[in-house]
Amino acid sequence: MSGPEGLRLNTEEQCYMPSSPTIGRPVAVLGIGSMGTAIAKALIEAGHHVTVWNRSRERLAGLTGCFVAETAVEACRDAEITFTCFSNLPATYDVLKQPGVVGALQGKALVPMSTATPDEVHGFQRFAQASGIDYLDAKIAVTPAQIGAPTAVIFFAGPQALFLRVEPVLRALAGRATLMGQRIDGAVLGDFAFLSVYFASTIGILHGAAFLRNSGLNIEQFFGLIPCFLDEINARSQSFRKMIVAGDYTDVQSALKTDLAGARLLANATANAGMQNLFSDALIELMQDAVAQGHGDLDSAAMVQAFSKIMSTPQPVEVPG
Incomplete structure (x- = not known):
């Protein structure tokens, strides 16, 4: 059985039955690594007509229910939306430079899902505009x-009209498909903000587990209680949001100077457990800076003010030689 432009259907049964023919849209996925595979499978499951392409054919072996293109240009020729899943934007450029690919994408939606810097996405926006491609940036969190999960988060940035045009397809990938704004670097910045939460929380969890293990205690109870801790953090974050938006940190739930005292106790306990103090020392330094700026009697949410001042303070630059 053949699909668009004679593409071969990749399925053991040699038949393709979308789960909802009335909503199925032709889409392409270029780059079938672990993330590209997950994206293609979610789109197939949602009933879309998926064409895939990858440099290495071996990665396509376990992917069924989709059409396989011999070239990148074949994959995106009939697709309304093309998702690219390469490691970075330079790798994406390499594929788009293949003969005929840019022409096949003109007037259609292109959604690169690669890691990138703000400068890189601005450069890609200029390239897309010059090429007549409708570019929506995406960063996967x-x-x-x-x-495909209802709670999955993917950040998007670009024209709102374009986002709304492709949103039904995006919802197949993430229940929390979120447009961060029409600034093309919005998805990158949203992802960086998410990473700050991710790294801080994972380091905290691993530090806590190491502390208990070094102290000779079982870590099973600790990990069993983490969902309760996360519920508390979620509730606390909502109070943070209200204070930050209002710019008022006087409704104190936990004073910064009180949290600083707790961080110092943690540092002492960490040292007594024979562990490095890098984590707690960094925490104490940040809190001390905020207290020195006059926020000690305010809620700990006032640390956001300290971060802003730290960011706006020019840092000395070392000149070689």
Whole structure:
């Protein structure tokens, strides 16, 4: 059985039955690594007509229910939306430079899902505009296993009209497909903000586990209680949001100077457990800076003010030689 432009259907049964023919849209996925595979599977499951392409054919072996293109240009020729899943934007450029690819994408939606810097996405926007491509940037904030889940988060940035045009397809990938704004670097910045939460929380969890293990205690109870801790953090974050938006940190739930005292106790306990103090020392330094700026009697949410001042303070630059 053949698909668009004679593409071969990749399925053991040699038949393709979308789960909802009335909503199925032709889409392409270029780059079938672990994330590209998850994206293609979610789109297939949602009933879309998926064409895939990858440099290495071996990665396509376990992917069924989709059409396989011999070239990148074949994959995106009939697709309304093309998702690219390469490691970075330079790798994406390499594929788009293949003969005929840019022409096949003109007037259609292109959604690169690669890691990038703000400068890189601005450069890609200029390239897309000059090429007549409708560019919507995307940054994935979940693992491949979470793609397609109602709670999965993917940040998008670009024209609102374009986002609304492709949103039904995006919802197949992430229940929390979120347009961060029409600034093309909005998805990148949203992802960086998410990473600050991710790294801080994971380091905290691992530090806590190491502390208990070094102290000779079982870590099973600790990990069993983490969901309760996360519920508390979620509730606390909502109070943070209200204070930050209002610019008022006087409704004190936990004073910064009180939290600083707790961080110092943690540092002492960490040292007594024979562990490095890098984590607690960094925490104390940040809190001390905020207290020195006059926020000690305010809620700990006032640390956001300290971060802003730290960012706006020019840092000395070392000149070689």
